Amino acid sequence: MAKKKIKKSFEPKIMTYLCNWSGFTETDVLTAGAIQGSPSIKVKRVVCSGTIEPALILETLNQGNDGVLICGCHLKQCHYINGNEKAEERVAKSKKLLKLLQINPDRVCLDWVSPEEKSKFINLIKDFTEKIVSLGPYNNGN
Numbered sequence: 001m002a003k004k005k006i007k008k009s010f011e012p013k014i015m016t017y018l019c020n021w022s023g024f025t026e027t028d029v030l031t032a033g034a035i036q037g038s039p040s041i042k043v044k045r046v047v048c049s050g051t052i053e054p055a056l057i058l059e060t061l062n063q064g065n066d067g068v069l070i071c072g073c074h075l076k077q078c079h080y081i082n083g084n085e086k087a088e089e090r091v092a093k094s095k096k097l098l099k100l101l102q103i104n105p106d107r108v109c110l111d112w113v114s115p116e117e118k119s120k121f122i123n124l125i126k127d128f129t130e131k132i133v134s135l136g137p138y139n140n141g142n
């Protein structure tokens, strides 16, 4: 009888780039991460999601993170006019680049949050954590 390969669960390392204007704090991310099975989630506040370049996303993964979550303001609500539209374009480019490098593009997630969307924010962290757990560690080459 063939042995079934069981993917062991692991504690994912997730870097969150959080727009300063999103209404959430580092504590919100860390608390949600701890509750949602991602106690080693990290947070860097940025002035706008549009500042996140493809090179930074790749560098973040190469620094030992298993996933990159970018949280920006909703479209038409960016404090820098269209920074979040730039973020959309840059994340799309990043995903294409990751695909070329044979890295699963699902390791990167961009979403919009606002202060009144606490449950959406918590679910976003939960869903992304689950996604990264299902993908396994980044250094496994997927």
Ligand code: FES
Residues within 6 Å of the ligand: 019, 020, 021, 022, 047, 048, 049, 050, 072, 073, 074, 077, 078, 079, 080, 083, 084
């Ligand atoms: S200021 Fe929040 S995404 Fe631009």
